[in-house]
Amino acid sequence: MKTILAPALAPLPETSGYCPHCNKTHRLGSGRGYEIARRLIQWLTGSRTIALYARNDRGQTTPEDPTLATDYLWGAARGKMFGVMECLRPDGSVLTLYAFSGQYNGRWLVDGWVPPLFDVDEFITVTGDTEKEIKRLTEELAAYGKGHPEKTILRQRRRLLSKELTAKIHNLYRLHNFNGQSASLPEAFTGSGGIPTGTGDCCAPKLLDYAARNNLQPLGMAEFYIGRATKSGSYRHGDFSAPCAKRCSPILGFLLCGLADN
Ligand SMILES: [Zn+2]
Ligand SMILES: [Zn+2]
Incomplete structure (x- = not known):
């Protein structure tokens, strides 16, 4: 070292x-x-x-x-x-x-x-459920065959969820100044x-x-x-x-x- x-x-x-x-x-x-x-x-x-x-x-x-x-x-x-x-x-x-x-x-x-x-417990609570849902959608997507029309809808849903998650995380941060x-x-x-x-x-x-x-x-x-x-x-x-x-x-x-x- x-x-x-x-x-x-x-x-x-x-x-x-x-x-x-x-x-x-x-x-x-x-x-x-x-x-x-x-x-x-x-x-x-x-x-x-x-x-x-x-x-x-x-x-x-x-x-x-x-x-x-x-x-x-x-x-x-x-x-x-x-x-x-x-x-x-x-x-x-x-x-x-x-x-x-x-x-x-x-x-x-x-x-x-x-x-x-941010409050770590709050962070885990807020992110946990949405992350689980995103994971579930990913698994569902994988289960459909190539070019299945349902895939587009699932992809949109997943994109929206991760956008929402990002916004939620940003609002958990509390910045303090002097x-x-x-x-x-x-x-x-x-x-x-x-x-x-x-x-x-x-x-x-x-x-x-x-x-x-x-x-x-x-x-x-x-x-x-x-x-x-x-x-x-x-x-x-x-x-x-x-x-x-x-x-x-x-x-x-x-x-x-x-x-x-x-
Ligand atoms: Zn930096
Ligand atoms: Zn200033």
Whole structure:
């Protein structure tokens, strides 16, 4: 496993997004993001688990939950983006938040990591029934012979259902900003065209939303890739990057709104 990170030669990318409400771009710098990220990567490399709190009486890590092992990041699923954010509590003390993008090995919730922007139980309830129905339609489609007229109707029904499912999922997301406002994904999204799949699941939105909801003032943020490189090679272990343009930029204006501009 590669563990050594080259020192950041250039300043890390900032987090920014255009806010139509204020008619300006809100920004958050990286602060101490690089040092914190490097420490986290070292810790994960040594402990081989993302179970931040799984320690025994002697302070040693006890990686008992195999679903949290970092081996996952080096396997068939490849690596993923992680994020760190340093924040100030209202009493002036400093707190560091940690995030992984999307799910970790099929899990949305892991102790010590910020949660997704929706209620996980509600998400499972809402998506479960429709997904079952889509699966049933797919099986029914397969049962009909080639060119059967019924197939067109079933295909239309399936297309409509997945469109409805996407809309339902987008409305489950609740985004909070530093003005005390909240919005669904469609309300916060400023991009043109449809909302890409996975919008709101990256580290930047998770970290900002958590900070806003918990009265924490972000000081800096960094996002970086851990694990086996993506097939295209566009993300490699230890690479730092700015929040993505496709999914994150169109919601960052809303999420950063109300933060003192720096
Ligand atoms: Zn993103
Ligand atoms: Zn604003």
